[in-house]
Amino acid sequence: MSIEGLTPKQIVEKLDAYIIGQEKAKKAVAVALRNRIRRIHLSDDIRDEVAPKNILMIGPTGVGKTEIARRLAKLVNAPFIKVEATKYTEVGYVGRDVESMVRDLMAVGFNNVKKEVEDSMREACAPKVEEKLLDLLLPGSDEKAKKSKDEEKPEESTAVAVPNTDNSTREKFRTMLREGKLEEREVEVTVKRQNNMPSMEIIAGGSMDDLQSGMMEIQNMLSGRNHKKKTVSIREARKILTEEVLDSMIDADKVADKAKERVEQSGIIFIDEIDKIATKNANSSGQVSREGVQRDILPIVEGSKVNTKFGVVDTTHILFIAAGAFSLAAPSDLIPELQGRFPLRVELESLSKEDFKRILTEPKNALTKQYSALLSTEGVNIVFTENSIDRMSELAEELNSRSENIGARRLHTIMEKVLEEISFDADEHAGETINVDSTYVDSKLTGVVQDQDLSRYIL
Incomplete structure (x- = not known):
């Protein structure tokens, strides 16, 4: 099905194949994408007046904010980059200036079009x-x-041919x-x-x-x-x-030229950790610096022309998706002008045990499928039982609740610890089938989980 034929419901269904839960966020990006498709069919006199409705995602790390934006861009074959707002907060903006996000997006767009050609x-x-x-x-x-x-002569055609x-x-x-x-x-x-x-x-x-x-x-x-x-x-x-x-x-x-048009009409810039540049007042130099970064980002989000080595890029119709945990600051702590440029607000929920179970088994790129595929290259067949999935999900929820909540990334640390020995000795288990059940999971993790000080460092 073509991109133009995708309804918001179908866009959400495609995102469901990789991202568990977060229905509100999926609906928001699906509507934003569909509005872009609708805009193409508007008359010239109104098309330029319709600006994308930028989105602000609020939620803890590891719940799917970046993945939603990345999968959305991949779905529509749109140029996409992710930047961290904090990279612009150092004294004197050491590193790269704010406009570099547009130059990087244009470079991605150029490389994408070049590869297609x-x-x-x-x-x-x-x-x-x-x-x-x-x-x-x-x-x-x-x-x-x-x-x-070139030296052959037509009149010599009757002569004997010499190879x-x-x-x-x-x-x-x-x-x-x-x-x-x-x-x-x-x-x-x-x-x-x-x-x-x-x-x-x-x-x-x-x-x-x-x-x-x-x-x-x-x-x-x-x-x-x-x-x-x-x-x-x-x-x-x-x-x-x-x-x-x-x-x-x-x-x-x-x-x-083609890349420039694609970037301007369908490009997506994901600004992560935007809460780190929010400030309640400007009493300290650090807070002044953060507010300065917001004011530098503002014209790019509003719509401005940025010089790149591929030409001048107009950012008016680029879709900006900003995200942050907002645990210490609130969206209202951003400067009012920047707040107004992100009219769509969606709050992503913390992941529960049931969410972790689904993440481990349902997506096309589920962790259990990834590890099974990796070890199968050495002839080891790994089978995760249902109770092992339950146990790892329960531990992930428990660890996130009592220490730093890192969302689904907790599953990576747990899976690595559970399969550490098998991965190390895989060559010795070629041709074997290894069942990973709850007992096996407990044997690898219980001691670490019970020691809260140790679990901080290990899990």
Whole structure:
């Protein structure tokens, strides 16, 4: 089904395949996505007036805030990045400026579009790659074959044909190449260094990191270190040459234009830990700094034009999803202007034992499925009994309630501890089926769980 055909209910159903619970948050993002699709069909005079309804997610860590946003972007093939608001709070904004989130999103969009174009052209570039491989295997044979062909005269067609040795050899190698008989033969290829053109982001508001990277690129270009020779197998050379040929076939300007349109119309920026820059007053320099970051973020969320090395990007219709635990601060502690730019508020609930049970078994990427698949690569068949699922879920809820609530991430620490020995000795259990039940779980965890001081560090 196309993205335009997805109703909010169907969007929620697709999110259900990976995220347990949090129905309110799913509905909010589903409606926001559907409104984007509806906006496409509006007349030109009103389309630009309809801005996305940005979302503020409130809830403890590990309950699915980031995953909801990431899966939503993947569902619609939209450019997506996640940034932490706290990275902008250091004195003097050491690190990257606030506009870098837009530049990073544009880079993601460009790479996504470029990959799509490359995939569509991969078959068309195969003949060119084959000729380049033959040139590496038989240096000069292509030029000789062309010269011999040019020297042939029509009036000599009645003469006895003399086989062209070079051309004949090239065709033999072509046949062997297509049959896969030369995959392990080594050849020397010249590899272009990545990003051998200095980035214009240096003068487009980039950070100190961008400046250093750009200066290094300029230095490499001036010193002639843009190419290097490598000895690789034909199999590896084919990959290198394919990328090289694709780069020469792709119109970077068209890719940038398409990426820019996609970023502006369907891009998603997820701003995590936004509660860490909230402040109740401005009595201290730290609080002033946090309020300053909010005011820097505000114009980007409102809609502004940001310079990137791919062109100027308008952020007016980019969807912003902000999230935070808000355990020490409240959404009302954000500056009023920024609050107004996140009209949709959804509160995510802490996870219960039943939620943990579902997380362990229902999603397509459930932890039990992941660990079973990992160990099956070494011939070990792991079977999780129902009572083991119950026990691990119960422990996760208990640990979250009496120490820091890290949500579903608690299951990762528990699963790792339960399967630590099996994972370490997997090679000794090849061909075996190991049942993980509640007794097995208790034998690995009970001592740690009962010692509250120890559980703080271990679980």
